[in-house]
Amino acid sequence: MNAIPGGPGFTVPALPTRVVFGPGRLAALGEELAAAGRGPALLLCSDSGRDLAHRLAAELPGAVVGVFDQARMHVPRHTVEAARKTAAALGARACVAVGGGSAVGLAKALALEADLPYLAVPTTYSGSEMTPVWGITEGGIKTTGRAERVRPDTVVYDPDLTYSLPPDVSVLSGLNAVAHAAEALYAPDRSPLTDLMAREAARAITDALPAVAARPTATGPRSAALYGAWLSGLCLGLTTMSLHHKLCHALGGSLDLPHAATHAVLLPHTLAFNLAGAPEARAHLAQALGDEDPPALLWRLSRELCVPASLRELGADRAGLATVTEQALAVPYANPRPVDRDSLDTILTAAFDGDAPPPLPRTA
Ligand code: NAD
Numbered sequence: 153m154n155a156i157p158g159g160p161g162f163t164v165p166a167l168p169t170r171v172v173f174g175p176g177r178l179a180a181l182g183e184e185l186a187a188a189g190r191g192p193a194l195l196l197c198s199d200s201g202r203d204l205a206h207r208l209a210a211e212l213p214g215a216v217v218g219v220f221d222q223a224r225m226h227v228p229r230h231t232v233e234a235a236r237k238t239a240a241a242l243g244a245r246a247c248v249a250v251g252g253g254s255a256v257g258l259a260k261a262l263a264l265e266a267d268l269p270y271l272a273v274p275t276t277y278s279g280s281e282m283t284p285v286w287g288i289t290e291g292g293i294k295t296t297g298r299a300e301r302v303r304p305d306t307v308v309y310d311p312d313l314t315y316s317l318p319p320d321v322s323v324l325s326g327l328n329a330v331a332h333a334a335e336a337l338y339a340p341d342r343s344p345l346t347d348l349m350a351r352e353a354a355r356a357i358t359d360a361l362p363a364v365a366a367r368p369t370a371t372g373p374r375s376a377a378l379y380g381a382w383l384s385g386l387c388l389g390l391t392t393m394s395l396h397h398k399l400c401h402a403l404g405g406s407l408d409l410p411h412a413a414t415h416a417v418l419l420p421h422t423l424a425f426n427l428a429g430a431p432e433a434r435a436h437l438a439q440a441l442g443d444e445d446p447p448a449l450l451w452r453l454s455r456e457l458c459v460p461a462s463l464r465e466l467g468a469d470r471a472g473l474a475t476v477t478e479q480a481l482a483v484p485y486a487n488p489r490p491v492d493r494d495s496l497d498t499i500l501t502a503a504f505d506g507d508a509p510p511p512l513p514r515t516a
Contacts, residue, residue, distance in 0.1 A: 157369050162343035167280065170306040171382065175371055178273065178310040181208065181248070185215045188305040190269050191245030193214065194238060198223040201275065203249040204313065206240055208250065217242040223249075225411065226404075227257040229290035232382070236266045244268065251302070252276030253411070260286040260302035269463065272304040275313045276327040277357070277377060278412070279332055279385025282307070289378055294405060298351075302444035303389075309382055311374040319365040323457045326361045329384035330354050330450070337433035339487040340392035346390050349383040351440040356380030358441055358453060359516055365457050394487040395480070396422035399499070402479040407472045409463065414460050417466060420451040421499045424509035431487035434512065447509040462506030473500045 172180055185193060193216050195205040205219045220235045235258055239247065241358035249259035257280060262416035264286050266470075272281035284303055287296040303504040333350040336342055337504075357380035399422060400414050424447040427434040433448065443449035460466055477496045489495075491503070502509065 161366050163341070164343050164345050167386070169303050171309065172306065173309040173379070173382065173456065175310065175312050175375060177308055178208075178313060181271070181273065181308055182212050182215055184271060184306045185212070185246075185248070188246070188269070188271060188345075191304070192243060193246040193248050193271070194235070194242060194244035194249050194268075195250055195356065196223055196235060196255050196262075196289060197221050197250045198252075198254050200316070204275075205250050208248070211287060216248070217244050223251060223255040223258040225254050225293055226289040227254070227261050227287055228436075229288055231444055232261045232265065232288060235262060239266065239268060242291055246270055250275065252278070253278035253280040256280040256304075257287060257353045259304070259489070261296075263290050263302045264299055264359045269301075270304050272307045274309060274316060274378075275306065276321070276412075277381035277384070279329055279388050282382065282385030283389035285389075295459065303373060308380075309378050311371060311378045314378060315369040315375050317397070318370050320366065320458070321412070322364050322377070323361055323459060324410075324412040324416045325453065326357045326364070326381070327450070327459065328412040328418060329381045330357050331400075331415045331419050332384040332393070333357075333380075334419065334433075334437060334446075335396050336387035336391040338394065338426060338430040338488040339438050342389075342393050344388050347436060350387045351436050353380040353387060354410035354437060355440040356451075357384070361453065361457060364430070389464035392486060394485060395426060398485060399476065400429065401464070402476040403468070406475045407468050409462075409466050409468055410477075413460060413466050414463070416454060417461070417463055418503050420447040420454070420505045420509040422477060423447040424512065425495060425499055426488050430514055431515075433488070434515075444515065445512045448511060451508055463504045465514040468504060470504055473497075473504060476500060 159415045169171040197205040202221045207218045222240045249255040250273045262268040272297045284298045286302045333353040336346050336350040360376035403409050437446040
């Protein structure tokens with residue numbers, strides 16, 4: 153069932169990032185900084201990472217020269233400039249991003265524009281640290297691109313750091329990661345490796361989330377969720393995403409909706425549409441999640457975990473959906489099923505109203 157030789161063949165790029173994973177492994181950060189050999193580092197974080205960043209700065213004198221704590225969602229241009237000035241003033245030759253996709257996004261911008269390499273210490277399940285995709289927002293427009301130099305030297309995944317991630321944020325971030333894995337399963341550039349990683353990621357995260365929500369400081373579920381997030385991030389970095397990610401990008405940009413929550417609300421709907429035309433991906437996901445109808449399972453899991461059911465609950469304006477449809481039709485991209493105005497309207501209306509996704513046709 154994997155995309156094995158005998159089919160059209162596949163390419164697997166090199167995996168360039170060193171990964172250090174496990175409870176307590178943050179203790180290795182000093183060694184990892186020294187091994188990377190880049191010189192003194194500036195710690196980058198957002199509000200929630202400030203205490204941890206200052207603790208690390210105190211523990212690693214010499215290796216860390218300061219903390220910049222103004223990382224924000226979508227990497228505003230002014231934060232990039234402020235961080236660049238701080239790094240120059242403190243003589244930093246590298247950065248350490250401590251936090252979620254916002255801190256990693258800022259580190260990527262500095263790697264791209266200020267030639268500052270970085271290490272990442274992720275505390276959410278966004279997966280950005282595993283991709284070469286960067287983004288910077290200026291004047292309301294987010295410019296994105298791909299560049300190998302925005303990958304970190306090393307990623308330290310320490311599940312202990314995720315205990316403080318609130319249960320609701322954890323669940324949304326976890327479902328955001330499941331979306332990366334799910335779309336990798338029908339990506340035009342998938343491989344046997346990405347199929348295996350995507351299945352394992354989807355299984356690990358969906359198994360772990362109920363326990364993460366119920367017992368946010370339990371090591372096992374937190375480790376499993378972060379392990380799944382790492383694999384999901386790899387899938388995101390190694391394959392080309394389709395309809396689901398395009399729609400989330402358009403919804404976030406046009407209607408200013410929260411990133412992870414938008415993924416969580418939309419995923420059952422986009423998967424119900426796409427898996428009906430992607431039998432292999434459906435079979436992979438069904439096996440990983442233990443349900444013949446993966447979108448229906450994700451819908452039930454989301455209700456069980458109190459995920460907002462609708463785009464309306466996230467603050468979307470129904471009139472704005474037309475703009476999202478136009479954006480999703482404007483640029484062609486690979487997708488397992490052709491997308492037209494009617495199908496987009498059906499998906500977005502169901503997601504806006506909070507309807508359950510339509511059941512997948514039964515398999516023979
Ligand atoms: P985020 O970094 O803003 O974190 C979400 C929330 O969790 C924030 O309020 C943050 O302060 C809080 N938080 C993070 N870690 C915490 C902790 N340990 N304890 C308590 N609170 C904590 O957002 P995110 O969901 O991690 O990432 C979303 C951003 O990343 C978006 O801007 C998205 O576009 C980007 N992203 C980029 C890529 C890529 O490949 N370039 C991939 C995924 C996401």
